[in-house]
Amino acid sequence: MSLLPDPADHLLDGRGPAHYERDAISAVGMVSARFGNCTAAFSGADHGALRRDVDAVDLERPLGDTAAALRELDDLYLRDAVYFHHPRYLAHLNCPVVTPAVVADAIASAVNSSLDTWDQSGGGTLIEQRLIGWTCERLGFDPQLADGVFTSGGTQSNLHALYLAREHAIAAQSADRVEALARLRVFASADSHFSVRTAARLLGLHPDAVVTVATDQHRRMRADGLRAAITAARTSGAIPMAVVATAGTTDFGVIDPVRSIAEIVQEQPEPVWLHVDAAYGGGLLASPTRRHLLRGIEHAHSATVDFHKSFFQPVSASAILVRRAEWMDAGRHHADYLNPVRMARAGIPNQVDKSLQTTRRFDALKLWLTLRVMGAEAIGELFDRVIELADDAYQLIAADPRFEVLAPSDLSTVVFRYAGSDAANLVAREQLSANAEAMIASTTVDGRTFLKFTLLNPRTTISDVAEVVELIAGYASAHLPAQSSFAS
Numbered sequence: 001m002s003l004l005p006d007p008a009d010h011l012l013d014g015r016g017p018a019h020y021e022r023d024a025i026s027a028v029g030m031v032s033a034r035f036g037n038c039t040a041a042f043s044g045a046d047h048g049a050l051r052r053d054v055d056a057v058d059l060e061r062p063l064g065d066t067a068a069a070l071r072e073l074d075d076l077y078l079r080d081a082v083y084f085h086h087p088r089y090l091a092h093l094n095c096p097v098v099t100p101a102v103v104a105d106a107i108a109s110a111v112n113s114s115l116d117t118w119d120q121s122g123g124g125t126l127i128e129q130r131l132i133g134w135t136c137e138r139l140g141f142d143p144q145l146a147d148g149v150f151t152s153g154g155t156q157s158n159l160h161a162l163y164l165a166r167e168h169a170i171a172a173q174s175a176d177r178v179e180a181l182a183r184l185r186v187f188a189s190a191d192s193h194f195s196v197r198t199a200a201r202l203l204g205l206h207p208d209a210v211v212t213v214a215t216d217q218h219r220r221m222r223a224d225g226l227r228a229a230i231t232a233a234r235t236s237g238a239i240p241m242a243v244v245a246t247a248g249t250t251d252f253g254v255i256d257p258v259r260s261i262a263e264i265v266q267e268q269p270e271p272v273w274l275h276v277d278a279a280y281g282g283g284l285l286a287s288p289t290r291r292h293l294l295r296g297i298e299h300a301h302s303a304t305v306d307f308h309k310s311f312f313q314p315v316s317a318s319a320i321l322v323r324r325a326e327w328m329d330a331g332r333h334h335a336d337y338l339n340p341v342r343m344a345r346a347g348i349p350n351q352v353d354k355s356l357q358t359t360r361r362f363d364a365l366k367l368w369l370t371l372r373v374m375g376a377e378a379i380g381e382l383f384d385r386v387i388e389l390a391d392d393a394y395q396l397i398a399a400d401p402r403f404e405v406l407a408p409s410d411l412s413t414v415v416f417r418y419a420g421s422d423a424a425n426l427v428a429r430e431q432l433s434a435n436a437e438a439m440i441a442s443t444t445v446d447g448r449t450f451l452k453f454t455l456l457n458p459r460t461t462i463s464d465v466a467e468v469v470e471l472i473a474g475y476a477s478a479h480l481p482a483q484s485s486f487a488s
């Protein structure tokens with residue numbers, strides 16, 4: 001053991017002998033080597049075996065030495081981590097990350113700015129505000145009037161948006177707050193993200209507050225269905241609070257008709273908040289060829305954009321954007337010790353005024369460095385490539401009589417099933433992972449099991465996809481019902 005004599009020597013303060021550069025470089029070297037030798041998206045390791053290794057580490061006995069701790073970590077974690085950059089990782093909404101963003105994250109961790117107040121971040125706050133303005137401009141919001149804040153993810157962005165919507169709706173009511181709260185309704189399709197329902201519960205809305213709006217054969221929210229649902233709710237004495245349109249559903253990559261939805265929202269007699277959940281589709285804001293798929297989003301009251309999904313950024317990086325800055329005031333809180341009103345009056349930029357978080361990472365920095373190194377078009381082009389790949393993958397599977405495929409996505413998912421039992425499809429998925437061949441996802445559609453590719457890796461080729469499809473067919477066809485350990 002080579003424990004430093006004074007624990008303070010481990011501080012990153014430019015003084016102690018704790019070797020920041022040396023240790024950072026060896027960590028980078030270790031990760032680089034793993035990336036260089038990465039032969040599978042996942043080793044197929046069993047969680048029981050891995051847990052035994054993790055549990056066996058004695059946390060009361062530090063190794064004292066970074067090199068030794070890194071070697072241990074390489075074995076415990078890196079060897080069996082899930083690698084999103086591998087071309088056969090086709091499972092969830094995780095992207096390979098761009099190098100400028102990774103480098104920026106290391107800087108953000110080292111400097112450790114906290115973006116709650118100006119006096120804990122300095123220019124970090126200004127960089128975040130520029131990026132909020134940049135995103136608002138791309139959304140078609142007037143950047144002079146709009147605002148927003150970075151969040152930990154789409155879940156938090158959606159919660160924040162619905163919180164503002166709730167306050168907006170209650171303020172417009174003459175009814176008593178508690179009484180109004182029970183009558184508020186949110187309209188979303190069945191394919192909207194589950195965080196919309198979680199948010200409604202957290203916000204104290206009625207258990208049935210989220211009304212499911214019908215979808216068409218492409219799984220897009222039906223505009224006439226929305227109009228009917230709002231009218232029915234109002235007739236029954238409920239208060240329409242918000243509509244959540246999804247620009248890229250998590251399961252199908254389908255974009256609701258935002259423009260028609262915005263028109264219906266605008267024709268309502270009372271103010272109804274339009275939130276567009278573009279956690280997935282937000283990458284289209286940078287696309288040189290497909291920005292039009294988001295048309296209508298400029299009419300939203302608020303929008304969610306997950307940079308950690310379609311902007312090739314590391315987790316976490318998301319934002320909530322609002323068309324009018326003053327709409328964020330519903331969440332404003334001034335603490336004497338942190339961000340007193342007098343600071344706001346003096347124009348001191350304290351993001352905690354509007355954020356749901358207090359201490360908050362400088363997640364904006366990675367997007368900043370990405371834009372400064374690569375530019376937005378390059379990011380949008382990468383997203384375009386995976387959308388084109390999904391199109392090719394759709395054609396490939398649709399032409400294969402062994403498979404059934406659901407309506408094509410607007411983004412980069414393909415949902416399909418081997419024409420066989422649910423169990424055969426699930427076995428195929430498990431086998432691909434257990435044999436370290438590929439990672440894919442599964443979901444249930446109308447009671448039946450489907451397999452799913454979420455394509456976010458621009459390096460994945462159509463031959464990768466074709467090979468995985470062949471493997472699926474092989475495993476699924478070899479699966480006899482008698483061997484099944486799954487209920488079908």
Ligand SMILES: *Cc1c(COP(=O)(O)O)cnc(C)c1O
Nearest residue numbers: 153154155193248250277279280
């Ligand atoms: C992923 C996703 C979310 C949740 O975002 P997190 O960043 O995972 O919290 C919300 N909405 C949609 C449409 C998503 O795809």
